[in-house]
Amino acid sequence: MNEAGQTRRPGSRFHDLLFSQEGVLLVILVLSVLLLSTRTDVFLTVDNLLNQGRLLTEIGLLALPMTYIIITGGIDLSVGSIFGLSAIMLGHSWQNWGLPLEYAIFVALLTGVLCGLVNGLFIVRVGVPPLIMTLATLALFRGMALGISQGRSARGYPDWFLELGAGEFLGVPNQLWILVLAAVIAAFILARTVFGRSLYAIGNNELGARFSGIPVGRNKLLIYTFSGLMAGLGGYIFVSRVTTTRSDMGTGHELDVIAAVVLGGTSIFGGTGSIAGTMIGVVLIQLLKNGLALTGVTGDATIVVIGTVLIFAILVNNYVQRRRSGESGAGAA
Amino acid sequence: MEPLLRLEHIDKSFPGVRALVDVQFDVRPGEVHALLGENGAGKSTLIKIISGVYSADTGDIFVEGQEVEFSNPREAQSRGIATIYQELLLYPELSVAENIFMGHAPRTRFGMIDWPKMREQAVEILSSLDIHDIDVTRNVGTLTVGNRQRVEIAKALSQNARLLIMDEPTAALTEADVQRLFGLVRLLRDRGVAVIYISHRLDEVFMLADRVTVLRDGQYVGTRGIEDTSEDDLISMMVGRTIDDLFPKLDTTVGEAILELRGLTRRPLTKDISLKLHAGEIVGLAGLVGSGRSELAQAVFGFTPAESGEILLDGRQVQIRHPGHAMNLGIAYVPEDRGTQGLIRQMTVRENVSLAILKTLARGSIVNRDAERELAQRSIGQLNIRAYSTEQVVNKLSGGNQQKVVVSKWLASKPRVLIMDEPTRGIDVGAKAEIHRLMSELAQQGMAILMISSELPEVLGMSDRILVMRQGQLVAEFARDEATQENVATAMMSEAATEVQA
Numbered sequence: 001m002n003e004a005g006q007t008r009r010p011g012s013r014f015h016d017l018l019f020s021q022e023g024v025l026l027v028i029l030v031l032s033v034l035l036l037s038t039r040t041d042v043f044l045t046v047d048n049l050l051n052q053g054r055l056l057t058e059i060g061l062l063a064l065p066m067t068y069i070i071i072t073g074g075i076d077l078s079v080g081s082i083f084g085l086s087a088i089m090l091g092h093s094w095q096n097w098g099l100p101l102e103y104a105i106f107v108a109l110l111t112g113v114l115c116g117l118v119n120g121l122f123i124v125r126v127g128v129p130p131l132i133m134t135l136a137t138l139a140l141f142r143g144m145a146l147g148i149s150q151g152r153s154a155r156g157y158p159d160w161f162l163e164l165g166a167g168e169f170l171g172v173p174n175q176l177w178i179l180v181l182a183a184v185i186a187a188f189i190l191a192r193t194v195f196g197r198s199l200y201a202i203g204n205n206e207l208g209a210r211f212s213g214i215p216v217g218r219n220k221l222l223i224y225t226f227s228g229l230m231a232g233l234g235g236y237i238f239v240s241r242v243t244t245t246r247s248d249m250g251t252g253h254e255l256d257v258i259a260a261v262v263l264g265g266t267s268i269f270g271g272t273g274s275i276a277g278t279m280i281g282v283v284l285i286q287l288l289k290n291g292l293a294l295t296g297v298t299g300d301a302t303i304v305v306i307g308t309v310l311i312f313a314i315l316v317n318n319y320v321q322r323r324r325s326g327e328s329g330a331g332a333a
Numbered sequence: 334m335e336p337l338l339r340l341e342h343i344d345k346s347f348p349g350v351r352a353l354v355d356v357q358f359d360v361r362p363g364e365v366h367a368l369l370g371e372n373g374a375g376k377s378t379l380i381k382i383i384s385g386v387y388s389a390d391t392g393d394i395f396v397e398g399q400e401v402e403f404s405n406p407r408e409a410q411s412r413g414i415a416t417i418y419q420e421l422l423l424y425p426e427l428s429v430a431e432n433i434f435m436g437h438a439p440r441t442r443f444g445m446i447d448w449p450k451m452r453e454q455a456v457e458i459l460s461s462l463d464i465h466d467i468d469v470t471r472n473v474g475t476l477t478v479g480n481r482q483r484v485e486i487a488k489a490l491s492q493n494a495r496l497l498i499m500d501e502p503t504a505a506l507t508e509a510d511v512q513r514l515f516g517l518v519r520l521l522r523d524r525g526v527a528v529i530y531i532s533h534r535l536d537e538v539f540m541l542a543d544r545v546t547v548l549r550d551g552q553y554v555g556t557r558g559i560e561d562t563s564e565d566d567l568i569s570m571m572v573g574r575t576i577d578d579l580f581p582k583l584d585t586t587v588g589e590a591i592l593e594l595r596g597l598t599r600r601p602l603t604k605d606i607s608l609k610l611h612a613g614e615i616v617g618l619a620g621l622v623g624s625g626r627s628e629l630a631q632a633v634f635g636f637t638p639a640e641s642g643e644i645l646l647d648g649r650q651v652q653i654r655h656p657g658h659a660m661n662l663g664i665a666y667v668p669e670d671r672g673t674q675g676l677i678r679q680m681t682v683r684e685n686v687s688l689a690i691l692k693t694l695a696r697g698s699i700v701n702r703d704a705e706r707e708l709a710q711r712s713i714g715q716l717n718i719r720a721y722s723t724e725q726v727v728n729k730l731s732g733g734n735q736q737k738v739v740v741s742k743w744l745a746s747k748p749r750v751l752i753m754d755e756p757t758r759g760i761d762v763g764a765k766a767e768i769h770r771l772m773s774e775l776a777q778q779g780m781a782i783l784m785i786s787s788e789l790p791e792v793l794g795m796s797d798r799i800l801v802m803r804q805g806q807l808v809a810e811f812a813r814d815e816a817t818q819e820n821v822a823t824a825m826m827s828e829a830a831t832e833v834q835a
Contacts, residue, residue: 194691208674211674
């Protein structure tokens with residue numbers, strides 16, 4: 001007996017899967033791909049798709065920790081700047097400090113970790129809201145990148161270094177393997193571990209999570225630091241792909257990343273979301289960009305289409321989810 | 334007299350549940366009609382039908398003898414039906430006047446909001462309710478809960494409400510606010526407004542209501558004039574049996590001291606607290622709201638760690654820096670506010686019950702869902718939680734069942750010391766008795782329980798020993814047989830009382 005007696009109706013497995021956040025998105029993705037492939041022959045080819053996989057890796061890597069962060073109700077606007085700063089530190093420590101390139105890669109990753117740690121410490125210990133803190137470091141880290149590089153770019157990387165960005169393994173771009181591996185691990189951690197569960201609990205009710213003995217501060221510190229690490233890794237992969245470093249690398253990445261995460265069904269208010277959804281979001285945006293470009297749509301129009309699809313996908317998903325869970329509560333909002 | 338509102342043969346089902354079966358109800362102008370029932374008895378569903386949130390599957394609704402059908406809350410409002418929910422629906426960042434006139438503000442002839450007129454009318458409405466101490470330009474967020482509620486009532490009246498539905502209005506109020514609210518309700522009644530009053534507190538019902546209707550398991554049990562019934566009568570109507578003993582305190586053998594505090598201090602509300610908790614003992618911690626009881630509990634639990642003083646477990650000094658520490662040491666805390674502190678309401682029963690001990694249940698750091706489900710299933714059985722399944726979202730449970738989920742969560746951590754902060758606030762008689770029985774049994778099995786409660790009968794009924802706090806200090810201690818309502822209340826208030834006189 002229950003007064004507000006609705007609960008999930010147990011449907012068939014397939015039905016549940018199809019009408020989950022991810023299922024709806026997947027349908028939209030498949031429809032988009034089918035539509036685009038009728039417009040141009042080049043789009044739906046293995047070569048093109050693999051190449052797109054190469055191009056979306058950096059955004060994909062940034063989107064993993066961003067999913068965690070948004071699930072806890074936070075945000076990290078500084079990822080694009082950390083990405084750029086890490087790239088600059090790679091080139092700078094190699095060419096100006098004379099470090100071996102292997103160490104320079106380590107410097108890039110370390111830069112990312114430290115930047116993320118700074119964000120996390122201020123957010124957790126000082127209590128600066130994530131939006132404010134990372135907005136500040138968005139400017140700060142970018143400024144540092146500009147200052148350190150003095151506007152000069154670093155070139156002339158040896159071939160072994162460029163292998164990661166340009167080479168392939170078993171016919172698949174090298175970096176795509178890294179992304180797939182990272183995504184699988186990230187998805188597993190989020191869905192299956194105690195740590196993952198704690199992120200959902202924090203996002204739904206941080207106070208309640210604290211009262212349940214969950215180390216809220218430590219876990220938040222971890223995810224912002226993880227975000228920095230992935231930005232560092234992304235920066236490294238990017239340099240390896242484009243064979244040069246410039247201080248404006250990664251500018252605006254934060255918005256692409258957040259768009260992909262939110263498109264993937266993660267609530268900007270925290271508490272829900274999944275890595276699978278995020279990955280579909282990343283792929284959808286990249287394929288739309290590519291497909292539209294191939295059909296001869298201009299850059300401006302592409303952005304308009306992507307914005308429209310984003311809104312459309314979110315509306316459809318909201319509609320489906322609401323239908324699924326039934327009306328909840330007396331909404332006077 | 335012709336009833337203002339009459340419902341006949343109301344049926345309402347949700348998937349899997351028949352929430353209301355052939356229910357009748359009516360309310361007359363100038364009458365306070367109390368609606369009573371346990372968790373899940375159908376009270377909320379019934380008022381949601383009256384206020385247009387749900388529509389009934391079958392049955393008829395009449396307003397002043399005329400049959401109506403509400404397809405949304407606005408239609409009910411236009412018939413003069415206003416509902417004041419437990420969670421007040423005000424805008425904290427807006428002023429009192431703006432809240433009162435939300436959606437129907439007076440306009441100037443240019444179509445702009447007529448601010449002076451709005452303030453003037455707001456003052457008028459408030460003074461017509463005999464409310465003179467609320468500044469209409471203040472933000473609602475800065476008002477006390479009691480005052481916010483009065484604003485909400487004023488808002489309802491500004492829309493010419495003739496029927497006011499109040500869902501447990503006193504759950505979050507202090508005693509003084511309760512008295513003022515009662516004054517207000519009586520004023521409205523004398524003016525011919527009909528009031529439907531939902532409460533778990535029988536004493537309130539007897540103070541306020543003219544008639545009482547009882548629901549049980551979605552069925553109509555009966556309606557009584559208040560002078561024709563008694564507390565025992567109503568309780569047996571609600572639960573379908575007589576509760577002989579509202580506080581089933583079992584005898585226990587008090588053992589060794591488990592927890593000892595020595596000079597525990599955390600300013601401003603925990604000052605030099607020393608006490609001992611023994612195995613098998615329920616210690617009641619009484620005090621006024623704001624006397625520092627929850628603060629003490631949270632210092633012991635490590636949520637706001639103590640600044641100085643010692644905490645000893647089994648005679649050994651321990652450091653408790655955060656709730657995780659306390660939990661590992663066998664201390665559990667069932668917090669005061671289950672909605673914001675105790676539960677993650679959007680998560681399922683399973684996820685809530687396992688939340689505190691997820692690590693213990695896990696293999697490595699991977700969540701063990703089978704163990705989780707098993708735990709949740711066991712809790713549902715043990716505490717008689719009325720949920721469909723372990724996968725039901727906690728938000729959809731009624732208050733008493735939500736509280737049982739919180740208690741389950743902490744019992745799962747197998748504590749030796751259990752601190753319960755207002756364990757039965759805002760829950761119905763049946764669930765209350767169940768939680769009391771559970772506390773007794775746990776004490777009998779050797780657990781040490783510290784119970785914070787603002788309800789004196791509960792403190793007196795359940796405790797082996799009673800401690801009283803006032804302004805952050807322990808000021809009195811009573812053994813079970815020497816405590817009376819009078820001497821405990823005096824200890825709680827004595828200084829406050831002298832202050833008022835001075």
